[in-house]
Amino acid sequence: MASENGDRVELLPGALDLIVLRALDTMGPQHAYGLAARLEQVTQPSLTLNQGTLYPALVRLEQKGWIKGTWQRTEANREAKYYGITRAGVRGLHKEAERWRRLAGLVEKLLLGES
Amino acid sequence: MSALRRFFLRLYNFLRPGRTEPDLARELASHLALLEDEFIRRGLTLEEARLAAQRTFGGIEQTKELYRDARSFVWLDDARRDLRHAVRTLRRTPAFTATVVLTLALGIGANTAMFSVISGVVLKPLGYPGADRIVAVLNRWTDTGHTQGKDDGWNETGVRHLDDSFLCEGRSAAVFRQQLLQAVHG
Numbered sequence: 001m002a003s004e005n006g007d008r009v010e011l012l013p014g015a016l017d018l019i020v021l022r023a024l025d026t027m028g029p030q031h032a033y034g035l036a037a038r039l040e041q042v043t044q045p046s047l048t049l050n051q052g053t054l055y056p057a058l059v060r061l062e063q064k065g066w067i068k069g070t071w072q073r074t075e076a077n078r079e080a081k082y083y084g085i086t087r088a089g090v091r092g093l094h095k096e097a098e099r100w101r102r103l104a105g106l107v108e109k110l111l112l113g114e115s
Numbered sequence: 116m117s118a119l120r121r122f123f124l125r126l127y128n129f130l131r132p133g134r135t136e137p138d139l140a141r142e143l144a145s146h147l148a149l150l151e152d153e154f155i156r157r158g159l160t161l162e163e164a165r166l167a168a169q170r171t172f173g174g175i176e177q178t179k180e181l182y183r184d185a186r187s188f189v190w191l192d193d194a195r196r197d198l199r200h201a202v203r204t205l206r207r208t209p210a211f212t213a214t215v216v217l218t219l220a221l222g223i224g225a226n227t228a229m230f231s232v233i234s235g236v237v238l239k240p241l242g243y244p245g246a247d248r249i250v251a252v253l254n255r256w257t258d259t260g261h262t263q264g265k266d267d268g269w270n271e272t273g274v275r276h277l278d279d280s281f282l283c284e285g286r287s288a289a290v291f292r293q294q295l296l297q298a299v300h301g
Contacts, residue, residue, distance in 0.1 A: 033149040050173025063124040064117035076152060080145045092117060105188035
């Protein structure tokens with residue numbers, strides 16, 4: 001993988017959940033396709049995701065009660081499941097973001113110490 | 116709290132398999148439709164748009180599998196599938212099943228019986244206090260090699276040589292010896 005795409009990164013565990021939560025928090029309710037399109041915009045070209053990989057993250061978050069999906073109609077009158085962040089989800093987002101920053105900071109510090 | 120909630124939902128989904136399947140299929144279909152719309156808007160034909168949508172989405176069956184992994188406990192699901200397969204196979208070959216069951220039953224039964232005996236006779240201590248200090252006193256005639264059990268009566272010499280740490284019929288050897296000698300000599 002790395003030899004084919006040296007500049008591509010793989011997601012760390014938990015990162016996708018955090019990204020999805022953050023996107024829903026800032027953009028409001030989205031369907032999976034909307035989310036995927038948005039993520040592609042933000043992360044290209046360093047990260048390319050199959051859109052299908054979003055679904056496990058959506059299940060995890062919904063089972064935790066952090067997001068909630070409801071069937072609605074799009075502007076083009078297509079049906080789609082819109083996911084919105086719940087109040088527990090906002091709390092979870094803050095907690096997870098904090099955890100992520102701490103971990104990233106730690107790794108960064110260690111890396112700086114190395115060189 | 117959220118982790119616990121998720122655990123129970125996964126368990127529930129394991130107990131009610133297929134409950135969320137229709138919703139998943141509907142959601143994936145809607146996702147593909149939205150993708151197709153986008154590609155048509157960019158000027159592709161219907162057929163091209165469908166292919167492009169599938170390409171962008173990635174493997175649909177693969178996605179379903181990933182989704183199921185997250186939704187329920189896969190290892191439990193797999194175990195259930197294996198078990199069901201085993202039962203079906205066994206039911207198809209009753210003679211073989213009967214042989215195996217019988218062999219196992221006899222094997223386990225024989226082992227249990229044997230162990231019960233060994234456990235009672237060898238492993239467990241006797242049901243008396245100080246069981247490790249219980250002895251049987253026997254007389255042996257050195258000239259004939261004949262052995263006489265204790266049922267033939269206590270022998271004074273034998274009892275005299277008993278170590279005081281032994282218990283004789285619930286009493287220490289010293290007390291027992293004294294009582295025995297008293298009984299013999301009046």
